[in-house]
């Protein structure tokens with residue numbers, strides 16, 4: 265198998281292609297694995313500088329992530345095929361997602377909204393991927409549009425595992441990026457488990473349909489905190505009753521009360537658009 269992790273790879277095994285876009289701590293390129301004559305494979309090669317990883321104190325987290333991800337196989341989770349390093353850099357051999365970054369597609373839509381059929385298919389795919397991760401006691405903890413990619417058939421792929429941990433988690437390093445997807449137990453720095461991904465799934469569903477996340481306060485982060493902690497959720501009138509019910513069942517203060525993924529996949533709103541989801 266071309267990507268057998270046992271054989272060691274080096275940069276000379278690849279034909280460099282165009283830059284693909286953002287990546288945590290590094291740049292990502294489209295590359296082809298076979299140099300010269302034979303067809304080879306297109307993959308996404310992520311290049312990170314060791315000294316930058318050391319500077320941000322994330323080398324341990326990267327090792328842990330590689331450990332976790334080398335064993336993950338799911339159609340809605342971007343594959344990590346392998347990794348290698350040279351004296352100054354670490355390289356991740358990633359599956360190439362043929363239709364790119366979801367948030368770029370969202371930004372092209374009028375008011376960034378998907379219709380309910382598309383949103384339901386995406387949420388069903390996310391629920392499928394999350395139940396696979398949770399079955400391996402992995403919490404993603406950073407579900408948001410910026411971390412989602414689209415495969416060549418338009419299927420969603422969880423594409424960037426900057427913060428996945430084995431449950432139960434208790435984040436030590438500070439967060440960067442948006443707070444919009446954090447549940448109350450995380451904004452209050454409490455113990456948290458897999459249910460943080462259920463909250464985020466509800467927030468994601470809301471944003472797919474309304475174009476903005478439910479607790480967004482562009483002006484003030486502290487206001488976003490307060491709205492999350494008090495679950496200050498207002499369901500827009502254009503939401504169907506079924507999806508209003510699904511979002512309200514996931515975006516709950518008490519983690520135990522959030523709808524389990526098995527019930528999400530069987531929810532009437534999902535079943536209406538994706539009957540073979542469960």
Ligand SMILES: COc1ccc(C(=O)Nc2ccccc2)cc1NC(=O)CCSc1ncnc(N)c1Br
Pocket residue numbers: 284285286287288289292308310322323325326329333342343344356358359360361362363364365413423424425426
């Ligand atoms: C399984 O995917 C990952 C697994 C791990 C990490 C990572 O950096 N971890 C990490 C890095 C430093 C410290 C701690 C964790 C990142 C990714 N993924 C990515 O970086 C996505 C690159 S963008 C892209 N990829 C494919 N096809 C496209 N069309 C695009 Br656009």
